[in-house]
Amino acid sequence: MPKITIDKQMIECRAGVPVLQAALEAGWDVPHYCYHPGLSIVASCRLCLMEMQMPDPKTREMVWSPKLMPSCQTPVKDGMVVRFDSPAVRKNQQSCMEFFLLNHPLDCPVCDQAGECYLQDYSYKFGQPNSRMVDPKLKNPKKDIGPKTLLYQDRCVMCSRCVRFTQEVSGTAELCIVNRGTRAEIDVFPGKPLDNLLQGNVVDICPVGSLLDKDFLFKRRVWELRGTDSICPGCATGCSIRIDHADGVVYRLKPRYNPKVNAWWMCDEGRYGWKYVHDRKRITAPLVRRGFEETTPAWEELPNILRFRFEEHVREAGSGKVVAVFSPFMACEEAWLLAKFIREVAPQAALAMGPVPLAGEDQHFPVGASGHAVKFTILKEKCPNRRGVEMVLAAAGGTVLAYDEFIEQTLAGAFSAAWIVGGYPAPWVDKNAAKVAEKFSLLVVQDLFPSDLLAGAAIVLPACSWAEREGSFVNAAGLVQPFDRAIDPPDGVKRDGQFLYEIAGFSGIFRAERVRELMAETMSAFGEVSVPPAVAEFAH
């Protein structure tokens, strides 16, 4: 690993990275706009300039270059010496910040980006307090550039990140720059709005409040949001994300850097796919039926009721008549706890995999890319944890059925008691599934939304969305990725994990990590989870 010296401090860095990247990773807050590690280097904002030692063309001796050099464009070389803490460097940062603000409307009070804006942060840290321009500001327009995104050109710092993103990552190239000099504007081509499945990322990488997400527009000040690390449940890619929420309400999802999965990006399906969390149609109370009698028991009574009903059924029909259907939206831990309970009350029970939602084909980006050129993939498997649930079922042993087999055998009369877990964000119960309900004399349905299944259910358990749960998903690449709970479930709903923990015979607070330790005793894959490296906030 090459060693370079920044401000007299020697640091080790990854080979081949720009000096800027090395400095950011080593903890230097170097101001930068145009540089983004996931995009090509243009070195145009000129904010990251540093003093560097260069070999003298004649003597080959290392001397300070008379010119400030762009640290984003200069790769590290062993033995390199650079200066960030210097009057010339500071002077450049200061004058750049003055330049950036010349025509800026200073409308932070009504700007969504305020609080997470690198124009604010850098002005505060590297800029100067007052503007010397008395002349009228150039007023650039606000534009509606696509179904999901607005462009406030007057706040733009012309870093061209957004344009390069659509050229290099989404491959859709909707964005361009029109006009010249200070009148240059980001724009779309006539009749071709910014509309692709990765477009939301341009809002994330815009360092200022120029590109805005219509979905989040004016919804909440960002400093009131709390971020919780999570994994997107939208597809089997399993992007690392952050759930931004306040007062128990989710406001937006943001991608988290994960070099093994999603790099810096996420897709719009995932980004806007969380709305069902706050859907008013959700099931919010448990229900128990006996004959024509319907009751809503307290959660504390439910473990006993469930245990009693299953034991009763096993006594009458035999434990081979019991089946449990697992959802690919369950966390591995939840699946393990449920399997443990089912096998306890019905050792011969069959375990089945629920339907795996598929839609279209896998989509690779940049559009049309293949092989190593692929930078992002949205998978057609629209659930987060088929693999994880399958691993748990396989380890549980005994009969394991695919969903089709479950339907077929049930219709043939193989089972008379079932615990079916849903948890799908969209309606999932088709005619087939509704038909099997009639075959069960004991049916437990644990789900988010009412469906035809409920009519025949002896016990209905409200389920939680992933934002309310904790656990781990195993993505398409086989990575076990933990996610944390962001918000509380709706009133009257108990966290699936906690409930299953209790029903499986444990007491106390459910922590996914603790359950994973137990799982790891028989499934080594759960001994370690995959967590992406932390990135400092200033390395945006």
Next chain:
Amino acid sequence: MSFESVLLRNRGVTGSTTLKVYESRGGYQAVRKALKMAPDEVVEEVKKANLRGRGGAGFPAGVKWTFLPKDRTRTLLCVNADESEPPTFNNRVLMENDPHQLLEGTMIAGYATRAQIAYIYMRGEFHEPFHIVQKAIDEAYAAGYLGKNIFGSDYALDVYVHRGAGAYVCGEETGLIESLEGKRGWPRIKPPFPAVEGLFHRPTVVNNVETLSCLPHIIERGADWFTAIGPPHSTGPKLFCVSGPVKRPGCYEAPMTITVRELIEREDMGGGMLPGKKVKGVLPGGVSMGILTADELDMKMDFEDPRKYGLLGLGTAAAVVIDEGTDIRIVLRNMARFYGTESCGQCTQCREGTAWMHKIATRIAAGAGRIEDLDILLETARNMGMMPGLSICGLPDGATYPIEAIVKKFRGELEERIRAQPRGRVEELLKVLN
């Protein structure tokens, strides 16, 4: 003493743009000679001649060619005919009067650099030069002078003209390359330098029209003949433009021993000032190099002397004479406006700095200046990174040198005019504008 016409020797000759007349006056002999030499011998001869680039930077052409990788293939040659520097028209004169001289120079440079394709990147507004050059190319093809097996050698060269779309910055060599590739004319970050990776990722040489027009003469008459003209650091014949209130504005040829005063005064050049006009100042190198006062007219128009006068360099060697009656505020504003609208806009300092200077200079010219504006102009010029530069290309150097020079050398007049403004004028104007 009058000077020998070399580059302009065919100007004024009837039919000078035709292949027939060009050849009848000795044209296309040099390229025949060059094709009998080895390419590297041609490079050596040009190096020996110390032919410095006429496009503005003055970099020795032969040396530039040696930056091409030794093991290169598919080299490309770009002829910079973008000529967008305000008072400059020497490339235009060359192309309008002697297009075959340029083609012959292009062939020699192409052969020396082993390029088989040359693109002439021509300023969009050059309608007539375009038609003349294109016609000359057609003629050359028809005569078998372009294409394969030029003059019986196994050297092949194709020449294309590409017309610009009206951006000054596309004259900057990497802006030119981007534009040729069909992109926005945004100058590139270096490295890689064009010689290593330029147009379409290939080794590329960019040379100015006048630079290339010198080549046939160097090959024909030898490097020693060339270096005998002018001082050792500024060899060979050179074209100079003079405009403004002089009797004979135009493009003239002389060795680089000539002074600004001679350019204005000589009977065979500017012919002196128009009656009643007096020199207040001269922008001697296009507008980007800075300004001279009336006391500084003995500056030599060579590659070195301008530095002694606080100028950036020789530039395009096109002098605009400013008359005593001209308000210096208008000159200041004109300079600032040009760069304010020509910065390509990718680098912060240049994009915002040029626009800000434009605003300030416009307000000063509108009679609402403040003394502190002059200091802000000077500081902004510094913050924009005058030599050695803070941004991607050399445009901000050109933008700041004239502004700084005008403010420094004409500060007396500027302050006097600002002080003579009616009281409250600044506030009044800003109230209307803001």
